[in-house]
Amino acid sequence: MKGRITMNNLLDEQALLRWRLEQLENQFSPVHSMIREKYTTNGYHTALHNVEQVHSIRSSIEYAQGLLDTGLTDAEDRAFAVIRQIVSLQDxxxxxxxxxxxxxxxxxxxxxxxPPDWNWADFIGKVLLTTVIRHKHRMPAELLDRVRESVFHACESIIRRNMGPHYTNIAIMGSFVTLLAGEVFQNPRYLDYGLQKFEAFHQYASRTRTFQEYNSPTYTKVAIIELSRIRSATRIGRALEICEDMLNLAWEGVARHFHASTGQWAGPHSRCYSTLLPDAARAFLQLALEGELDFCAPADMFYDLEWYNLGIFCPESYRALFREAAEREVREVYYRSEDGYEKTAVTYMTTRYALGSASKEVMWNQRRNLLAYVDGPGGTVYAALRMLHDGYDFSAPVFSAEQRKGNVLCGLQLSLNGGDTHIGLDRIDGGIQAEDLRLRLEIGGSLDGVTANAVDGGAVVSIGGVKLSLRGLYTRFAGGATSLVQNPEWEIVHSCDTLCLDLVLYSGERRRIDFTALDEAAVVFTLSVREDEGRDSSPDSFFVTMSAAGNGEEVTASWSTEDGELALNLRLKPDMVEALRGQD
Structure with missing residues (x-):
């Protein structure tokens, strides 16, 4: 498997596959027949403590498939040993x-x-099934029987859970596992369930022509991978029709949101793990665009074993958008309830910056509800809104926004039962224990030449010839014996490698903050991003007229900009997250 990546084989999948497997060679543990890797956690599901190295079930089964994908017979024994181990670890x-x-x-x-992650029936089941589809003729009969039974167990888990079509990547993955298990192993029950599940997902996404996991750099990529997986494996005509339609939808969304000047995937993002586009996503786009965009040099190339031989490519009709640096706006409804309630997302791009916002979302650490990218003097600069509870993203608050071009009117409310670190796994009960609670506009990336100056009620950040201006309109936390600062003000804070505009709601001894005791709890502010273009660049020149006023029950805010009227109306008293979010 020895080799290296050069400009000549940068798009050669077999060369990339063997190169990646060579990188993993030192991580293989013969004792456990598994891949050993550095332990990381997102703060939920896994509860391991004080562990540096772990043996990963997902990485191991993908490694086994990769070994077989090389076609090398001397890799078979190791691959089969890994598969036996993984099958044995299933419930x-x-x-x-x-x-x-x-x-x-x-x-x-x-x-x-x-808790355990029920998605692992989909994530592990799909790799086992793909391995069978490609290599069943090479597998010992007894191992093939064990893998078939393991896939059937995964199918039963998926059917029991019966996750709905709104969970985009799991809906597609679950469709693949059940549909192809039925097709490959001639099981009519799984085949019928899988096709119905895939059809339901297609109908759901077709209502808005977007995925509910909206514009996600992580999960749109996963959707493309899994749709390509189905397309490469099934012979069922209707499933192939759905694949083509949904792949076109996915690639159109990626292309329309790609900001050529910064090389970033513009927001807002419904789910995201890295604010700046990670190397894996850049490599994925480079491969899918067949080298038309040069994101990665050979030394920086990344290759994921699961991409191999899935026929992943961006349709020709969307490729020009990846190079286009002209002004454009994307305005979409990405959620519509049965009773007509809608959530919208807006992305506005110029040659220098991209600014995006979601109309109403919780503040989960996977959300990028308010996000800007700027082509700065030293490289790409980002600005992203976060809500921090003791330094970790606090999911429970609800963000609202109205946007016209480079201007966004923003609001924040506190919920009584939203998630703490996760949207659903650790819901709060009317309040929190905290040492610190703050709203933060985090500015990071290449900060050379970036400066910030305080202005009345906010701050102006200068990024080369682009000005980012934040102005507080209304901040009120009052009622009961609350320990929150009643009228906090925005301040400039330097934190590690970031420049932050913080609204500190509480900082002090650890204590319970009772949201139910608050009669008023809301923040309203504006964010404006624009190029100087020789115009007056003083802070006040960013604004035409704006106002926000509370009457004890609600706060009403309006902003008349040169690009249009913006308005928000928010209730002041904390409420259930379902009521504030407008979505069950």
């Missing part, structure tokens, strides 16, 4: 609540997770 007991799924790591059984 095979139909009476168990975790039936059909796996834990994340060998070191952490399902019973220790908080």
């Amino acid at each position: 095979h007991d139909p009476a168990s609540v975790t039936y059909g799924i796996w834990s994340y790591y060998l070191e952490e059984p399902l019973s220790s997770m908080r």
Whole structure:
């Protein structure tokens, strides 16, 4: 498998596959027949403590498939040993609540997770099934039988859970596992369920012509991978029709949101793990565009084993958008309830910056509800809104926005039962224990030449010839014996490698903050991003007229800009997250 990546083989998938496997060679543990890697956590599901290295179930099964994908016979024994190990780690007991799924790591059984991740029936099941589709003729009969049974257990888990079509990547993955299990192993029950599930997903996405996991750099990429996986494997005509339609929808969304000047995937993002586009996403786009855009030099190339031989490519009709640096706006409804309630997303791009906002979302750390990218003097600069509870993103507050071009009118409310670190796994009960609670506009990336100056009620950040101006309009936290600052003001804070505009709501001894005791709890502010273009660049020149006033029940804000009228109306008293969000 020895080799290296050069300009000549940068798009050669077999060369990339063997190169990636060579990188993993030192991580293979012969004792456990698994891949050993650095332990990381997103703060939920896994509850491991004080662990540096773990044996990953997902990485290991992808490694086994990759070994077989090389076609090398001397890799078979190792691949089969890994597959046997992974199959043995699945919960095979139909009476168990975790039936059909796996834990994340060998070191952490399902019973220790908080909670287990039922998505692993989909994530691991799809790799086992893809391995069977490609290599069943090479597998020993007894191993093929064990893998078939393992895939069936995963199918049963998926059917029991019956996740709806709104969960984009899991809807597609679950469709693949059940549909192809039925097709490959001639099981009519799984085939019928899988096709119905795929059809339901297609109908759901077709209502708005967007995914509910809207504009997600992480999960749009996953959707493209999994749709390509189905397209490469099935012979069912209707499934192939759905694949083509949904792949076109996905690629159109990626292309329309790509900001050529910064090389970033413009916001807002419904789910995202890295504010700046990670190397894996850049490499994925480079491969899908067949080298038309040069994101990665050979030394910086990344290759994911699961991409291999799926036929991933961007349609020709969308490729020009990846190079286009002209002004454009994307305004879409990405959620519509049965009773007509809608959520919208707006993205505005110029040659120098991109600014995006979501009309109403919780402040989960996977959300990028308010996000700007600027082509700065030293490279790409980002500005992203966060709500921090003791330094970690606080999911419970609800963000609202109205946007016209480079101007956004923003609001924030407190919910009584939203998530703490996660939107649903650790919901709060009317309040929190905290040492610190703050709203933050975080500015990061290449900060050379970036400066910030305080102005009355906010701050102006200068990024080369682009001005980013934040102005507070209304901030009120009052009622009961609250320890929150009643009328906090925005301040400039330097934190590690970022420049932050913070609104500190509480900082002090750890104590309970009771949201139910608050009669008023809301923040309204504006964000304006624009190029100087020789015009007056003083802070006040960014604004035409604006106002915000509360009457004890609600706060009404309006902003008359040169690009249009903006307005928000928010209730002041904290409420259930479902009521504030307008979505069950």
